[in-house]
Amino acid sequence: MRSPKFRLLGLAVAPLIFLSACGSDTGGTDEASQSTGTDDAAATSIAPNGSAEDVTLTEADADGTTVPALELTKTPLSVGETSVQEIEPGEGEGATAEQDVELKYLAVNGTTGEEILSTFPTDETVSMSLANPNLLPGFLNTLEGSKPGQKMIIAMSPEDGFGEQGNAQLGIGPTDTVVFYVEVVGATTPLTQAEGEPVEPVEGLPTVEADGTSPATITIPEGEEPPAELVVQPLIKGEGKEIQSGQQVRMHYTGVKWSDGEQFDTSLQEGRQPFETAIGAQQVIAGWDEGLVGQTVGSRVLLVIPPDKGYGASEGHELQKETLVFVVDILAAG
Known part of the structure; x- marks a missing residue:
């Protein structure tokens, strides 16, 4: 839950x-x-x-x-x-x-x-x-x-x-x-999941199994230390328009913690709609703002977000010290 x-x-x-x-x-x-x-x-x-x-x-x-x-x-x-x-x-x-x-x-x-x-x-x-x-x-x-x-x-x-x-x-x-x-x-007619050309990710990153209709399965590489810098890895390259800073973007996502691989949130569960927000406008954590601007509609993107671009400055937040791993399907932007 x-x-x-x-x-x-x-x-x-x-x-x-x-x-x-x-x-x-x-x-x-x-x-x-x-x-x-x-x-x-x-x-x-x-x-x-x-x-x-x-x-x-x-x-x-x-x-x-x-x-x-x-x-x-x-x-x-x-x-x-x-x-x-x-x-x-x-x-x-x-x-x-x-x-x-x-x-x-x-x-x-x-x-x-x-x-x-x-x-x-x-x-x-x-x-x-x-x-x-x-x-x-x-x-x-x-x-x-x-x-x-x-x-x-x-x-x-x-x-x-x-x-x-x-x-x-x-x-x-x-x-x-x-x-x-x-x-x-x-x-x-808006997309319901990512569509485009598959992209081969670089080695050493979390592996992803995703069908676009249920929460993605994200597996953290065993024995690997989390990266200190933001990682942005397209898994599917969509053919839609490029996201501009300040645009309203509709997405499905799944997020897990690097420390234990535990899922802490997903939009792909019964009763929930795609998540919609402005990207590049400080409405979301910095890792999303920096990682999703410039991506294209239809893309599936893996984000590995260190604490300083996540909740590192949010004293007492349950995810303050966590490196966060997201899989995001970009469905629409406008």
């Missing part, structure tokens, strides 16, 4: 703008969440007064680049039910509930009219899993069936958005409507 003290490498932080509030393992509430409590809700709540049709797509200047902007015909704008204004219909096959949708987006707070986030100034795209149960219901209900090239404005009700907790980090209150402008780039 997974140790409650081992929260693999911090929290899985899929883009906050897409995820609903989830229950915490501790059952507690942080100060930021408390700042958008029921008293604030009562003070700012307004009756529904519009829909996505009350939003106009315009343009703005961002450092000399023309980017989409949204203009609300009424502020505050409040919707009782999520609604969609289609700007362009798109072409091709519609996205299914099992796929990842790649898109560009702009988000505006309907209560204040202020921009929250936008990918357009940097021309970045993000990938959103329609199979992720923590995706905002407003996206789950509107993006299934969306087509490449489709452009739409989504006025998302609080119930379909961030709900009673809001999202203090993004400045979204518990009764705020959030308005999105979305351009769909395409949809892909």
Whole structure:
């Protein structure tokens, strides 16, 4: 069973703008969440007064680049039910509930009219899993069936958005409507395990038996001292895109201790979803940040992580003095 003290490498932080509030393992509430409590809700709540049709797509200047902007015909704008204004219909096959949708987006707070986030100034795209149960219901209900090239404005009700907790980090209150402008780039079916060309590992490393559907069997070489430096050994070289620092990455993994070969965690057990986090953004231990940036989607990677790139600085952590060995299947990045 997974140790409650081992929260693999911090929290899985899929883009906050897409995820609903989830229950915490501790059952507690942080100060930021408390700042958008029921008293604030009562003070700012307004009756529904519009829909996505009350939003106009315009343009703005961002450092000399023309980017989409949204203009609300009424502020505050409040919707009782999520609604969609289609700007362009798109072409091709519609996205299914099992796929990842790649898109560009702009988000505006309907209560204040202020921009929250936008990918357009940097021309970045993000990938959103329609199979992720923590995706905002407003996206789950509107993006299934969306087509490449489709452009739409989504006025998302609080119930379909961030709900009673809001999202203090993004400045979204518990009764705020959030308005999105979305351009769909395409949809892909995500990998469920590594796919690509096998790579012959160098001698002296742990050996791995992995089928991609159950926890990997990792055997520590008998009598070998753990390496003092980070070891990154691809076992399968995937053909997907290269992981860039800061990207959101979806993975399956198994981790064991070099000292005794004991497994301390795996995502490949019944009831668990692939692990998803930002890589190269200090959301995970340094061995993952350094070892996975530059790898490709579809790859299976063996990481041997010395304590100074693992939990060496975490006083009292059960893995503080351990060299960690991971097998990671990189399933998606975006």
